[in-house]
Amino acid sequence: MSTDPPVVLAVAGTDSGGAAGLAADLATIAAHRAHGACVVTAITAQDTTGVHAVHVPPLDMIDEQIAAVLDDLTVASVKTGMLGSPEVVRLVAERLGHLRLVVDPVLIATSGAVLGDESVRAAYVDHLLPIATVVTPNVEEAAALLGVDGACGFPPEELAARLAAQCGGAGSAGGPAVVVTGGGTTGTCTDWLALLGQTPVALSHPALATENDHGTGCTYSAALASLLAQGIELETACRCAAAYTSQQLALSRRWELGRGRGPIAHVAASHPSH
Numbered sequence: 001m002s003t004d005p006p007v008v009l010a011v012a013g014t015d016s017g018g019a020a021g022l023a024a025d026l027a028t029i030a031a032h033r034a035h036g037a038c039v040v041t042a043i044t045a046q047d048t049t050g051v052h053a054v055h056v057p058p059l060d061m062i063d064e065q066i067a068a069v070l071d072d073l074t075v076a077s078v079k080t081g082m083l084g085s086p087e088v089v090r091l092v093a094e095r096l097g098h099l100r101l102v103v104d105p106v107l108i109a110t111s112g113a114v115l116g117d118e119s120v121r122a123a124y125v126d127h128l129l130p131i132a133t134v135v136t137p138n139v140e141e142a143a144a145l146l147g148v149d150g151a152c153g154f155p156p157e158e159l160a161a162r163l164a165a166q167c168g169g170a171g172s173a174g175g176p177a178v179v180v181t182g183g184g185t186t187g188t189c190t191d192w193l194a195l196l197g198q199t200p201v202a203l204s205h206p207a208l209a210t211e212n213d214h215g216t217g218c219t220y221s222a223a224l225a226s227l228l229a230q231g232i233e234l235e236t237a238c239r240c241a242a243a244y245t246s247q248q249l250a251l252s253r254r255w256e257l258g259r260g261r262g263p264i265a266h267v268a269a270s271h272p273s274h
């Protein structure tokens with residue numbers, strides 16, 4: 001019997017502060033006992049206070065990374081994060097569209113920085129979302145992808161249902177599942193899972209009071225991709241990914257790293273003592 005771990009490919013940007021992007025993705029994939037491969041789509045000069053500069057590598061180099069991984073490894077699932085340009089979104093759709101694809105449509109950072117502009121948003125809508133397995137926007141990203149004002153007042157479950165309809169309307173396979181993730185530091189956090197033509201399902205867990213939530217969305221989507229790679233059914237995988245993310249938020253709650261919104265913890269609670 002094979003002892004190989006499933007391979008999860010993270011296609012995402014770097015965060016020099018080590019909180020979000022590939023740092024969060026690869027640590028989360030490893031924590032789920034999967035093997036993480038990576039394709040670097042963007043380099044950000046970033047810290048807990050914000051994003052100071054962005055560089056998108058040449059498209060050829062991104063294509064070479066994808067080709068190297070696909071040529072050598074059997075990829076069980078892909079998680080996409082910051083893609084950085086419409087050309088990269090199209091390339092990912094072309095090269096990885098045949099695989100199980102968890103798309104975190106990164107448009108706006110926790111700090112408010114724009115990580116994907118209008119052309120990136122349009123490329124997601126036209127090329128990547130229709131062929132995704134799961135899409136995991138937060139409320140603001142869901143509204144942007146629908147082309148409605150973020151302050152439109154649609155409840156998150158309606159955003160989830162509308163986005164599932166928008167993505168799945170044209171496709172024969174019914175389109176992706178949509179999880180609109182919900183933050184909030186008091187009471188209950190509810191993520192809404194919507195599938196085309198079905199009533200959205202509320203996935204709720206206790207909210208944690210913390211300012212150290214930089215990288216939360218990356219952690220959630222990488223956990224989801226890892227769980228799906230292990231063959232876990234979608235709704236259970238969504239619940240487990242949220243539970244994992246909450247657990248990591250609890251671990252970093254009292255940290256004082258950086259001057260801004262600090263990182264979510266990437267490793268487990270216990271350290272070997274020296």
Ligand SMILES: Nc1ncnc2c1ncn2[C@@H]1O[C@H](COP(=O)(O)OP(=O)(O)OP(=O)(O)O)[C@@H](O)[C@H]1O
Binds near residue numbers: 181184207209220242
């Ligand atoms: N304070 C919190 N307490 C508990 N769970 C949380 C909290 N904030 C977010 N979550 C959970 O974390 C997961 C990721 O959601 P979130 O909406 O924060 O992602 P995001 O906004 O895309 O993150 P990012 O700011 O990194 O882009 C969801 O399951 C959400 O419910």
Ligand SMILES: Cc1ncc(CO)c(N)n1
Binds near residue numbers: 014
């Ligand atoms: C590189 C990168 N990817 C994703 C996010 C979203 O949290 C971020 N801030 N930076």
